[in-house]
Amino acid sequence: MFLKKILAGFISLIFISSGVFSADLSNYTNANMDWKQFEGESVTVLLSKHPWQEQIEPLIPEFEELTGIDVKLKLLPENQYLTKVPADMEAGTFKFDVFMTQLYEAPKFCGEKWLADLEPLINDPSVTDPNWYKYNDFFAGARDVAVIGNTYLSHIAITAESQVLVYRKDILDELGISVPSTMDELLAAATKITESGKAYGITTRGGPAIWWPGLGYLASYGGEYLDSNLDIAINSPESIAGADFYVKLAQQAPPGVTNFDWDEINTAMLSGQAAMFLDSSVIYPRLQDASISEVVGKVGVAPFPTGPKGAKPNSHYWTVSMNEATENKKAAWLFLQWATSPDMQARLALAGILGPRTSSWEVDGLSEQLGDEFLDAAKKSLGGAVIPRVTPGFFERVDIFRAEMQEAILGNKDAESAMNATADAWSKL
Amino acid sequence: MKNKTYFPIILTIPVVIFLLALLIYPLIYTFTLAFYDEASDNFIPFSLNVFNNLIQEERFLKNVYHTIFLTFFSTSISFLLGIILAYCLDQIKIARSFFLVILISPLAIMPVVSALTWRTMFNPLYGILNSILKFFGFEGMEWVTDTSSALTWITVVDIWQWTPFCLLLIYAGLKTIPVDIKESASIDGINSFKELIYISLPILFNLLLITLIFRFMEAFKAFDSIMVITQGGPGNATETMVIRSYYTAFRWYKPEITSVIGIFILIFTILCTRWAGTKIGEQEN
Amino acid sequence: MKYLNINKIICYFILIISSIFFILPILWMFLQSFKNAKDTIAIPPKIFFSPTFSNYLKVLKNDYFWEATFDSVIVSLMSVSVALAIGIPFAYALARFNFRGKNEIAHFILSTKMLPGIVIAIPLVQTFNYINLLDTHIGVSIAHILLMLAVIVWVMRAFLQNLPIDLEEAALLDGASRLRIIWSVILPIARPGIVTVTALSFLFSWNDLFFGLTLGSFDVVPLPIYLTTEYIGYLAVNWGELSAAGLLSTFPIIIIVILLRDNLIRGLSLGAIKG
Numbered sequence: 001m002f003l004k005k006i007l008a009g010f011i012s013l014i015f016i017s018s019g020v021f022s023a024d025l026s027n028y029t030n031a032n033m034d035w036k037q038f039e040g041e042s043v044t045v046l047l048s049k050h051p052w053q054e055q056i057e058p059l060i061p062e063f064e065e066l067t068g069i070d071v072k073l074k075l076l077p078e079n080q081y082l083t084k085v086p087a088d089m090e091a092g093t094f095k096f097d098v099f100m101t102q103l104y105e106a107p108k109f110c111g112e113k114w115l116a117d118l119e120p121l122i123n124d125p126s127v128t129d130p131n132w133y134k135y136n137d138f139f140a141g142a143r144d145v146a147v148i149g150n151t152y153l154s155h156i157a158i159t160a161e162s163q164v165l166v167y168r169k170d171i172l173d174e175l176g177i178s179v180p181s182t183m184d185e186l187l188a189a190a191t192k193i194t195e196s197g198k199a200y201g202i203t204t205r206g207g208p209a210i211w212w213p214g215l216g217y218l219a220s221y222g223g224e225y226l227d228s229n230l231d232i233a234i235n236s237p238e239s240i241a242g243a244d245f246y247v248k249l250a251q252q253a254p255p256g257v258t259n260f261d262w263d264e265i266n267t268a269m270l271s272g273q274a275a276m277f278l279d280s281s282v283i284y285p286r287l288q289d290a291s292i293s294e295v296v297g298k299v300g301v302a303p304f305p306t307g308p309k310g311a312k313p314n315s316h317y318w319t320v321s322m323n324e325a326t327e328n329k330k331a332a333w334l335f336l337q338w339a340t341s342p343d344m345q346a347r348l349a350l351a352g353i354l355g356p357r358t359s360s361w362e363v364d365g366l367s368e369q370l371g372d373e374f375l376d377a378a379k380k381s382l383g384g385a386v387i388p389r390v391t392p393g394f395f396e397r398v399d400i401f402r403a404e405m406q407e408a409i410l411g412n413k414d415a416e417s418a419m420n421a422t423a424d425a426w427s428k429l
Numbered sequence: 430m431k432n433k434t435y436f437p438i439i440l441t442i443p444v445v446i447f448l449l450a451l452l453i454y455p456l457i458y459t460f461t462l463a464f465y466d467e468a469s470d471n472f473i474p475f476s477l478n479v480f481n482n483l484i485q486e487e488r489f490l491k492n493v494y495h496t497i498f499l500t501f502f503s504t505s506i507s508f509l510l511g512i513i514l515a516y517c518l519d520q521i522k523i524a525r526s527f528f529l530v531i532l533i534s535p536l537a538i539m540p541v542v543s544a545l546t547w548r549t550m551f552n553p554l555y556g557i558l559n560s561i562l563k564f565f566g567f568e569g570m571e572w573v574t575d576t577s578s579a580l581t582w583i584t585v586v587d588i589w590q591w592t593p594f595c596l597l598l599i600y601a602g603l604k605t606i607p608v609d610i611k612e613s614a615s616i617d618g619i620n621s622f623k624e625l626i627y628i629s630l631p632i633l634f635n636l637l638l639i640t641l642i643f644r645f646m647e648a649f650k651a652f653d654s655i656m657v658i659t660q661g662g663p664g665n666a667t668e669t670m671v672i673r674s675y676y677t678a679f680r681w682y683k684p685e686i687t688s689v690i691g692i693f694i695l696i697f698t699i700l701c702t703r704w705a706g707t708k709i710g711e712q713e714n
Numbered sequence: 715m716k717y718l719n720i721n722k723i724i725c726y727f728i729l730i731i732s733s734i735f736f737i738l739p740i741l742w743m744f745l746q747s748f749k750n751a752k753d754t755i756a757i758p759p760k761i762f763f764s765p766t767f768s769n770y771l772k773v774l775k776n777d778y779f780w781e782a783t784f785d786s787v788i789v790s791l792m793s794v795s796v797a798l799a800i801g802i803p804f805a806y807a808l809a810r811f812n813f814r815g816k817n818e819i820a821h822f823i824l825s826t827k828m829l830p831g832i833v834i835a836i837p838l839v840q841t842f843n844y845i846n847l848l849d850t851h852i853g854v855s856i857a858h859i860l861l862m863l864a865v866i867v868w869v870m871r872a873f874l875q876n877l878p879i880d881l882e883e884a885a886l887l888d889g890a891s892r893l894r895i896i897w898s899v900i901l902p903i904a905r906p907g908i909v910t911v912t913a914l915s916f917l918f919s920w921n922d923l924f925f926g927l928t929l930g931s932f933d934v935v936p937l938p939i940y941l942t943t944e945y946i947g948y949l950a951v952n953w954g955e956l957s958a959a960g961l962l963s964t965f966p967i968i969i970i971v972i973l974l975r976d977n978l979i980r981g982l983s984l985g986a987i988k989g
Contacts, residue, residue, distance in 0.1 A: 044932075049947050072932060077946040079656075080927055080939070086679045087928050091839035093848060095931065108682050200554075208660045255553035256574040258663035263950050264552065270950075271757045273554060292751045292950075396681035406663040410576055436892050437811035440803040444863070445819060447800060448826060451841065451856065458837035459829075514732055517725035530971060531733045534740055537967035539921045539938045542960035545951065546739045546746075555757040557742055589736065594914070598869065601910040605876060621721060635872035642824070643865060650830050653923060675832050684836065691833030698828040699821070706821055709872065 025066050027343040031132035033125070038331040039068030045335065046074050046096035048081035051282055052158050052318060053100075055351045056339060063338050069331055089114050094323060097332040098339075101155055101321040103148050107392040109321070110151035116322040118146075119153040121333040128333075134342055134359070141387070142356035145317045149390055155319035156340045157356035159282075162385040163216045163313035164377045165302040166269065166277040166284060168295065171198050179300065183220060183245060183307040186278070190252035193275045201252035203274035207261040210405050211388075211398035213279050216314040217249075218242035219386045220307025225397070226389045234401065235416075235423035238309070244415035245307075247408045258406045270294060278304070280316065281378045285352035285370070301373055303380040315385035317356055354378060393429055400425045463688035479689050488665060489673070495580055496649065496669040503587040503648040508641055510588070511595025516625050518596075519603050529600070533593040540590060544657035547586050548573075551658070573659050576666040583667050586654050591647055595640050602636040603629060638705045649698060670694060740961075747957035754953035769958035779959065782940035787966065788851050789926075789936055790919035793858035797915055801866035802908070806896055808867070809874035810882075820867070827864035831924045839928055849931045857925040862915035869914075873907030874900070913970050920967065937963050 028035065047053040053075065060071050074096070076084055081100075088094035089112070101109065109115050122128050122135055138146075142157035165186075167179060172189070175196055180186040190201025205213055211225075218224060223239025226232060233239060250257050254268055266283060268274040272294045277283065281301075290296050304313035320339065326332045338344060345355035346363040352370065354360070367375055388394070404418040413421075466476035483489050514532055518525055535543065550556045551572040559569035573579045606629055614624040630637065652671050655661065661668035661676070670690050678687040746754050748765040773779055807813075808820055831838075838857065839848070847853030881903070885895050901908065926936040935943075941963065945956035 049943070054947070074932060075943050076927075076939075077942050080942065083675075083679050084927055086682070087835050087839060090684065091836045091843065093839050093843040207662065255569070255571060256551075259548075259552070259574040259659060264554075266950050267555065267755045271555065271755050273757050292755070294752065393681060396676075396683075399676065399680075403662065403665045407576065410663060412576060412664070437807035437813045437816070440807035441813075441816070441819060443800040444804045444823065444867070447859070448823065448863075451838075451860065452826060452834075454841050455834040455837035458840075459833060510732070513728060517729050520725045521722060521729070528729045528733060530968075531737050532729075533971065534964075535736055536917055537964040537971070538740060538743070538960060539923075539941065539963065541923050541938055541942050542743075542956065543739055545946075545956070546743050546960075549953070550739060550742060555755070555759060557759045560758050589739070593736070597910060597914065601906050602873075605873070605906055632876065635875055636869070639868045639872050642868070643827070646828050649828070652830070652832070671830050671832065674830065678832055678835070687833055691829060694830060694833075695825060695828055699825055702824060703821070706824060707817070709868075 025062060028062075028066050028338065028341070032129040033127060033132075035067045035334065037126075038328065038334065040070075041328055041331045042070040042072055043098060043328075043332050043335045044072045044074070044096045046076070046081075046085070046099040048100050049075055049077045050100070050159075050318065052348065052353050055348050055353055056344070059344070059347075063335060066338070067331075067334055069334065071335065094325065097323055097326040097328075098320060098336050099323065100158075101319050103145050103155055103317060103319060104388070104390050104394045106148045106151060106155060107390055107394070110149060110154055111392070113324055115154040116324045116326060116329060117152045117154065118156065118322060118333070118336075121329065122153070124330075127330045128337060132341070133337055134357075137342055137357045137359050139356050139358065141315070141382075141385075142317055145319060145387070154321050155317075156321070156336060157317040157319050158340060158345075159318045160315070160354055160356040160382060161280045161282050161317075162315035162378070162381045163213060163278055163304050164281045164284075164374075164381045165305060166287065167300050167302065168199065168272075168275045168298055169300045170298045171275045172300075174198070179302050180276075180305050181302070183217075183305050186276075186305045187245070187249055187252075190249060190276060194252045199273055199275040200254040200268070201274070202249060202276040202278065203260065203265045203268040204246075204250060204253055204257065204278060205260055205262070205265055206250055206253070206257040206406065206409055207259050207264070208399075208402060209261060210402045212314055212316070214243070214246060214314075214401070214405065215386065215388055216278075216304065216312065217246045217307070219312035219314070220304075220309060221245060222307075222309035224386075224389070225401070226391065228389075230389060230391055232423045232426050234426065235419040240416050240419045242307070243405065243408070243419050246405070247415050250409045258409055269299075281354065281374075281381070284374055301371075301377040303377045304384070311381070311384050312386045313381045313384065315382060315387055317387075396429065397426055459688045459691055462685050463692055479685050480693075483686060483689055488668075491665055492668055492670045492673045495667060496671070498580060499584050499587065499651060499669060500645060500648040503584050503591070503651070504641070504645045506584075507588045507592040508595050508644055510592045511599050511640070512630070512637075514592070514596050515600040515603055516622075518600055520621060533597055535590055536593040536597070540653040541657060543590065544586070544654040547589075547654070548658045551582065573667070574663055576664045579659055579663060579666045583651075583655055583658060586658065587648060587651050590654065591644060594647070595644055598636065598640045599633070602633040606632055635709050638709055642702050642705050645701065646698060649694065743957040743960060746953045747961055749954050751952070751954060755950075766954075769954040770962070772955055773959045773962060776944075778935075778940060778944070782935050782937045783963070785851065785930075785934050786920060786937040786963075789854045789858060789934065790916050792851065792855040793862065793919050794912060794915045796855070797859045797862050797866055798908070798912065801863050802870055802901075803896065805867045805870035806874055806900060808871045810879075820871075823864050823867050826860060831928075835924070835928050842929055848929060849933050851934055854926055854929050854934050854936065855919075857929055858919040858922060861918040861922060861925075862911075865914055865918070866911045869911050870904070870907055873904055877903055909973070916970055917967065 057073065060073060064071055085094065085099065138157060139160065142160065145157055146153050146155050148155065165180065171193060172179065175192060177189045177192060180189045193199060193201040215225065218239050221238050221242035223236055223242045224233050254273060265277065265279060266286065269277050269283065269287060270293045284301060287293050287299050288296055304311045320336055322329065322332050322336060342357055342359045345357050345360040349355050349360040349363050349366055350369050361379065401422050404422045407413050408415050408418040463479060464475040464477065466474055466478060469476045518529060550558050553559055553569055553571055553574060558572065562569055571578060573582045610628060611624060614628055650671055651669065652675065655667055655669065655672055656675065659667045661672045674687040674690040677683040745761070747769050749760070749763055750766050753760050753763045808816055842848045842853050847856065881899055882895050885899050921938060923938040926939050930936065941956065941959050945952040945959060
């Protein structure tokens with residue numbers, strides 16, 4: 001609404017003055033294709049709030065300058081995002097061209113043909129320069145995610161994160177604990193720290209997303225949610241051992257762990273209340289930000305500890321996809337290509353968003369920016385990482401797992417009966 | 430008197446047209462999704478399969494129990510508190526508008542924002558509530574992170590949020606009672622509390638009933654606060670029917686279950702409010 | 715006289731205790747809104763800290779905050795005025811006339827309030843898409859009317875029933891038309907009721923998150939959606955600015971409460987007419 005813009009602009013004129021934008025686009029114009037072929041058109045983009053979004057959002061004017069395409073951007077926090085997208089998709093009114101997707105929903109989104117097949121666009125020389133875009137530069141894991149569930153090429157990875165161990169160097173030194181490299185050492189260290197009263201031993205997600213770190217523990221004990229035939233494996237002895245370990249570890253977390261989500265585990269680390277953290281590597285750059293963190297310079301990073309069956313942290317690739325209903329798929333692809341290009345992912349990596357491309361881990365200046373300790377730990381963890389097998393109804397399954405795990409953490413039942421109850425409920429779906 | 434028969438119809442038509450235009454398709458859609466069954470042998474292809482499966486599920490019975498627990502305690506406590514506070518406000522002279530503003534202020538805060546605030550206040554580690562308890566020498570509590578107490582505290586948040594609604598309506602009602610009725614009561618030597626019970630509240634019977642109905646329905650539909658504070662956990666301790674229907678609709682892609690729960694809620698609340706609605710209808714004749 | 719004093723002391727006591735309960739979260743928001751980012755997540759929580767106004771300044775400097783406020787104001791003004799315009803006449807018809815099917819229609823309106831938005835969200839989005847009202851102020855306003863219509867109709871019906879009928883009969887004998895009676899006789903005496911339902915309706919619209927989220931995208935972003943989008947990040951909540959924005963967005967409500975208070979007092983003197 002035009003009137004609205006004028007009015008809002010007028011009110012805030014009292015406070016604000018804006019800058020003029022200009023950027024160096026030579027890394028993009030050297031691609032062997034015509035960026036300007038859709039000048040004057042527009043692309044609508046829906047993003048969930050995420051560090052990747054925070055970093056790429058200010059760069060979007062560069063894309064507009066490069067292509068002459070007008071980008072209409074809409075942001076939503078994750079919870080509302082996960083409501084809006086399915087609601088509009090089911091109603092058949094989803095009108096965004098490019099949007100962030102989660103690989104776990106691939107069976108539903110691809111099965112319904114809500115997502116566009118990107119393969120023809122990648123292979124179309126009029127809109128893609130293969131030597132510039134370098135699709136094979138993506139990790140093999142990221143390329144698997146793109147076609148996850150044996151469907152079609154629909155999810156382009158934008159981030160690569162896996163569980164790493166973030167710990168407080170000062171507390172571990174003071175108590176004479178060496179950095180845990182196995183699961184048993186981890187539990188012993190966490191217990192010792194909590195008992196010392198200096199901080200809680202560990203902080204971990206016990207709320208809605210408990211399944212995400214949960215898989216890392218299960219896998220390192222040899223367990224998994226579903227086996228390779230997609231049969232239920234959640235109550236195998238290995239899975240139960242992993243779940244049991246997680247339940248024990250959660251006892252060393254701050255009170256209220258069953259309601260801990262991203263915000264809470266971050267707060268516990270940032271404020272110095274917890275000494276260890278075994279979740280996504282995304283947290284690390286934040287801990288070094290003095291405006292929010294009490295622990296700048298006191299944290300170390302190590303790879304995921306080894307369990308009886310190796311170190312198998314869970315990993316996650318956020319992806320972007322294109323709406324099948326998009327009218328000008330080529331223009332939307334230009335945006336998608338720009339956002340996932342090697343140069344863009346290198347720039348984002350320097351801002352702390354580790355990318356799913358080999359090249360984005362070899363950028364000049366990356367080790368000065370993030371430190372070799374962090375890069376090595378992240379690389380090592382990602383190398384051994386697992387990813388959950390996705391089936392339709394993935395979120396319903398992990399919700400049942402969440403409820404049972406919470407009962408176990410609260411001491412209402414033991415890990416074995418919780419996992420048996422989970423398997424029982426899964427078999428009825 | 431011909432205009433007398435047409436006149437109420439003219440007043441009614443806009444509302445009816447508006448609601449039919451807006452809701453006819455959603456209602457058909459909901460019922461179709463809930464009961465349509467291609468495999469059925471009936472003349473009209475429908476079946477109660479989804480419904481039957483749902484009511485046999487232990488988890489759904491828990492959902493119903495949580496809903497009833499929350500609805501009953503939240504409705505009754507905030508309704509009674511609303512009457513008491515309205516009466517107190519009516520009695521005092523000094524600082525009346527000060528108290529009125531404070532007491533209805535929860536209504537003004539957006540539910541999402543206040544729910545987020547409650548969530549941090551409840552946090553056992555860094556929440557202000559445990560700090561206050563510890564300051565007075567008590568043990569910290571688990572609040573919403575323990576299966577046994579979570580639903581109680583969710584109910585408290587709901588009471589916090591909606592008591593002002595009751596208070597506002599009842600207080601406005603008390604204000605419409607003519608002053609002379611109260612005066613004659615006090616001349617007759619009836620104290621003000623008895624006057625409330627025996628004179629004011631009966632006059633306001635319809636308004637009270639309506640306040641109760643709407644309070645009841647809002648409690649039944651409570652969503653924002655639960656979704657923000659516990660998402661239905663820990664375990665399934667705060668998962669109500671509405672929370673469940675949210676998950677089935679938007680996360681688990683089982684919209685037929687959402688529709689069945691919606692119809693279940695509709696029928697249940699109609700049954701519950703039918704008596705009250707008819708009672709209000711009778712009053713005017 | 716002694717009894718009266720004890721009664722009042724008890725009343726004040728109850729009011730003070732309840733006020734603490736009702737104000738506590740708001741007080742906490744108020745404190746948070748003056749803290750810098752580190753203080754908002756400090757452990758243990760800080761009651762004493764050096765206050766900063768930067769949260770308020772950042773919110774006020776934000777273009778999009780004003781746009782969202784504008785959207786919310788437009789949507790709530792449109793929905794409340796239309797809902798009152800169709801709801802009050804119907805409430806009057808229910809309160810004063812007998813006609814076939816009136817109770818059925820009244821019950822139907824009540825039931826619209828019972829159907830949770832979640833259940834009808836998808837077909838409702840389709841309906842709005844069909845009539846081209848997705849992502850428009852009119853579209854969101856229409857959905858908000860659903861939230862408030864039942865309250866307006868049923869509460870006004872009860873208020874109107876309590877009003878004396880003599881005045882209307884007198885006006886009718888004087889030859890005034892029925893519509894004129896509603897306008898110049900009923901509306902003035904029913905003012906406390908109207909003001910109350912107006913305030914409540916305004917709140918229902920102002921605070922609604924769900925319809926704004928599902929029916930709006932670019933052109934309509936009401937405040938609740940904007941606040942949560944802007945201040946809840948992926949990694950953490952920006953407590954300082956969220957609290958500041960949350961408190962700032964209550965200003966329209968506070969204005970309405972002040973208006974309401976004046977009208978309640980006026981309603982009191984009008985109530986005496988009956989005798």
